[in-house]
Amino acid sequence: MNALAATSRNFRQAARLLGLDSKLEKSLLIPFREIKVECTIPKDDGTLASFVGFRVQHDNARGPMKGGIRYHPEVDPDEVNALAQLMTWKTAVAAVPYGGAKGGIGCSPGDLSRSELERLTRVFTQKIHDLIGTHTDIPAPDMGTNSQTMAWIFDEYSKFHGHSPAVVTGKPIDLGGSLGRDAATGRGVMYATEALLAEYGKSISGSTFVIQGFGNVGSWAAQLIHEKGGKVIALGDVSGTIRNKAGIDVPALMKHRNEGGQLKDFHGAEVMDASELLVHECDVLLPCALGGVLNRENAPDVKAKFIIEAANHPTDPEADEILTKKGVVVLPDIYANAGGVIVSYFEWVQNIQGFMWEEEKVNMELHKYMNSAFQNIKAMCKSQDCNLRMGAFTLGVNRVARATDTVVDDSSYIHHH
Numbered sequence: 397m398n399a400l401a402a403t404s405r406n407f408r409q410a411a412r413l414l415g416l417d418s419k420l421e422k423s424l425l426i427p428f429r430e431i432k433v434e435c436t437i438p439k440d441d442g443t444l445a446s447f448v449g450f451r452v453q454h455d456n457a458r459g460p461m462k463g464g465i466r467y468h469p470e471v472d473p474d475e476v477n478a479l480a481q482l483m484t485w486k487t488a489v490a491a492v493p494y495g496g497a498k499g500g501i502g503c504s505p506g507d508l509s510r511s512e513l514e515r516l517t518r519v520f521t522q523k524i525h526d527l528i529g530t531h532t533d534i535p536a537p538d539m540g541t542n543s544q545t546m547a548w549i550f551d552e553y554s555k556f557h558g559h560s561p562a563v564v565t566g567k568p569i570d571l572g573g574s575l576g577r578d579a580a581t582g583r584g585v586m587y588a589t590e591a592l593l594a595e596y597g598k599s600i601s602g603s604t605f606v607i608q609g610f611g612n613v614g615s616w617a618a619q620l621i622h623e624k625g626g627k628v629i630a631l632g633d634v635s636g637t638i639r640n641k642a643g644i645d646v647p648a649l650m651k652h653r654n655e656g657g658q659l660k661d662f663h664g665a666e667v668m669d670a671s672e673l674l675v676h677e678c679d680v681l682l683p684c685a686l687g688g689v690l691n692r693e694n695a696p697d698v699k700a701k702f703i704i705e706a707a708n709h710p711t712d713p714e715a716d717e718i719l720t721k722k723g724v725v726v727l728p729d730i731y732a733n734a735g736g737v738i739v740s741y742f743e744w745v746q747n748i749q750g751f752m753w754e755e756e757k758v759n760m761e762l763h764k765y766m767n768s769a770f771q772n773i774k775a776m777c778k779s780q781d782c783n784l785r786m787g788a789f790t791l792g793v794n795r796v797a798r799a800t801d802t803v804v805d806d807s808s809y810i811h812h813h
């Protein structure tokens with residue numbers, strides 16, 4: 397099942413639980429706008445290269461649309477569509493005043509030079525500058541993009557619209573980025589893990605963790621979990637997969653990676669087969685890389701007791717059913733990885749206020765938002781008698797439905813009178 401079908405299925409199930417009107421349900425599913433643009437750039441060797449860029453704006457009932465931009469060879473319109481929809485529910489779950497969007501360019505960022513990436517980002521921005529904006533749609537980094545990418549978008553956008561730092565979040569600190577934004581998704585994942593484990597009388601310290609992906613989300617989650625006394629016993633990225641029963645020294649691994657080393661060459665662990673990572677023995681499994689990695693093939697072999705969906709859509713619905721039957725507790729993506737969008741919201745607020753917060757304030761507010769969302773999800777699970785994924789979906793969908801309903805009622809009032 398592809399990402400769009402899976403997300404829509406979760407949405408429909410939530411709509412049914414909530415007893416939503418079928419017309420409202422249909423209108424919530426259809427994206428606000430889908431944009432597809434051709435981006436042609438001269439490569440460093442003078443030849444031309446063409447790429448396809450996407451932006452799907454899903455819903456703006458609760459505020460400007462918000463979502464990441466990813467650079468990945470497998471970016472396709474269906475997946476971007478699903479991720480945009482997920483952002484609508486995620487911003488609602490997190491209770492930040494945004495709608496949902498997502499975008500990307502089908503490219504392999506690792507095969508492009510820095511100047512080629514800059515040209516590609518600027519061309520993409522030229523093509524979509526009329527459709528994004530501080531109060532319409534605010535992009536952020538995602539897989540394959542980072543604060544540098546956001547700086548290029550901000551600069552290119554500002555050529556058309558004047559100085560507009562709040563048009564993107566995840567910017568470098570010197571350009572109006574927020575302290576704590578870089579770590580925010582990983583930190584939110586850590587807070588979410590803490591909240592979930594506490595429900596079961598457990599804590600991060602004393603638990604074992606397996607992490608897939610060592611990029612922005614995975615590496616921060618690993619570091620913060622390590623700081624809290626959690627034992628990261630296996631970890632993998634595209635360059636290799638490693639394990640150490642006694643716990644990987646995450647700060648040493650960070651140092652190794654920051655010096656250009658690959659995971660497989662790290663001395664403090666042994667290399668293992670990548671296919672064994674997700675089914676490795678552990679208390680908590682954190683997929684922090686791609687979507688769809690847990691499926692009907694590997695789900696029966698998962699040994700983790702808890703899965704924290706740090707990546708977007710890592711568990712397909714078939715795997716979800718299998719895991720539920722096995723008694724594995726899955727903390728859903730639309731809550732677990734919301735730390736990024738929450739601190740993006742703080743960054744946007746700071747840009748609009750022209751006032752910079754201290755990092756302690758950012759982290760403290762993030763903690764409050766993550767905890768309060770967890771309590772709200774738990775309350776939904778109780779009132780709807782459902783699992784955490786449906787608890788989060790019903791919470792998000794209900795908030796968007798209420799906002800939509802209010803506006804629809806008002807406009808029909810204006811038309812009729």
Ligand SMILES: NC(=O)c1ccc[n+]([C@@H]2O[C@H](COP(=O)([O-])OP(=O)(O)OC[C@H]3O[C@@H](n4cnc5c(N)ncnc54)[C@H](O)[C@@H]3O)[C@@H](O)[C@H]2O)c1
Nearest residue numbers: 539540581609610611612613633634684685707708733736
């Ligand atoms: N960055 C954010 O703020 C943010 C926020 C919410 C959700 N997410 C989601 O988290 C996930 C990771 O995002 P990121 O920003 O860390 O991206 P990133 O590009 O920084 O890192 C991705 C990591 O995944 C690894 N990876 C890629 N393919 C893999 C494979 N087949 N097997 C194992 N590892 C693989 C890469 O080597 C890298 O370590 C994505 O699903 C993204 O949508 C990110």
